[in-house]
Amino acid sequence: MFLSDVHLGTPDSQAAMLVEFLREHRAETIYLVGDIIDCWRMKRKGFYWPQAHNDVVQKLLRQARKGTRIIYIPGNHDEMLRHYQGIHFGGIEVRERAIHETADGKRLLIVHGDEFDMVVLNHRWLAHLGDMAYGCAMWANKWHNRMRQLLRLPYWSFSRWAKSKVKRAVSFMSDFEAVLAEEARKEGADGVVCGHIHHAANEMHDGVRYINTGDWVESCTAAVEHPDGRIEIIDWSKKIAERMRRPKAVAQAGSIAPAHRNEAA
Structure with a gap:
């Protein structure tokens, strides 16, 4: 299991949704x-x-005690936490980067990805300014979704929608993906797993698999490896939305069923 960008310690973190996700999913190894x-x-x-937020930490520590290997890539x-590489905290190991071998023998480079973001590297003040602007967007997103809750509508991320529509954001994400895929190639890996840009993806770039876990602020996504080595992006917010719609669909089916039975009779 691969999780990133939970942002515990902020009101924007969808920690409660992550707790539900962790209740329903188990893994031999979890990469943070x-x-x-x-x-x-x-x-x-x-x-x-x-x-x-405390529940998320406790869930992870409990899984570590039960034998799950947990590797934290800051x-x-x-x-x-990068100052504590090689240190174990409650069974959680801290590393700068890692190589994961899938069940079907593919080697995946695991990095967060900020070290390949030119804004973070060269204009740190601009990165902090962008973070404050992002916080404002998340504030608006929070109140928008509270209104949706009152209307019994599922969670919807405005910022995720905007990223897919704004050409400059699309261009930045495309460049980021290409750079990360090239880094994996340099490391002799078959693919890369990263986070950082809050945009889940699982696709090929010139023969290299690019996997972004997404986040637990906007989209509530994770990447998981199945026993056969297949990697899947799980969109938990969509799963929850489907569950919310299911009772209504069942109720509608139940009201229609008697009419069908009468016609058949």
Whole structure:
């Protein structure tokens, strides 16, 4: 299982949804692919840590105690953990990057991806400014979804929709994917698993598999490897939306069924 960009410590984190996801999914190995804890936001806004955020940590620690191997690859928002490479915290191992071999023998480079983001590398102040703007967008997204909840509508991410529509954002994501795929090729890997840009993907780039786990702020996605080595992106928000629609569909089917039986009779 590959998870990234949970951003615990911020009001934007969909921690409760991640807890539900972890209740229903087990793995031999879990890779935490960066930005699990948002130290940037906590440093700027102050400490924020509700029960749901604590539940995520407890769930992961419990799985580690039960034998699940957990590898933490820090990102830019939790970069302080990069000073603790090779250290184990409650059964969770911290690494700068890792190589994962799938069940069908493919080698995947695991990195967060911020080290290939030119804004983060060369214009750190601009990255922080962008993070503040992103926080404003997430504030608007939160209130929008509260209204949807009142209307009994499923979660919907405005920012994810905007990313797919704005040409400049699409171009940035395409360049990012190409650079990460090239890094995997340099490492002699068959593919790369990363996070950072909050855009889930599972596709080929010139013969190299590019997998982005997405995030647990906007889209609530994770990448998982099946026993045969196949990699799948699970969109948990879509799964929840399908479950919300199912009772209505069942009720409608139940009201139609008697008429069909009468016609058959």
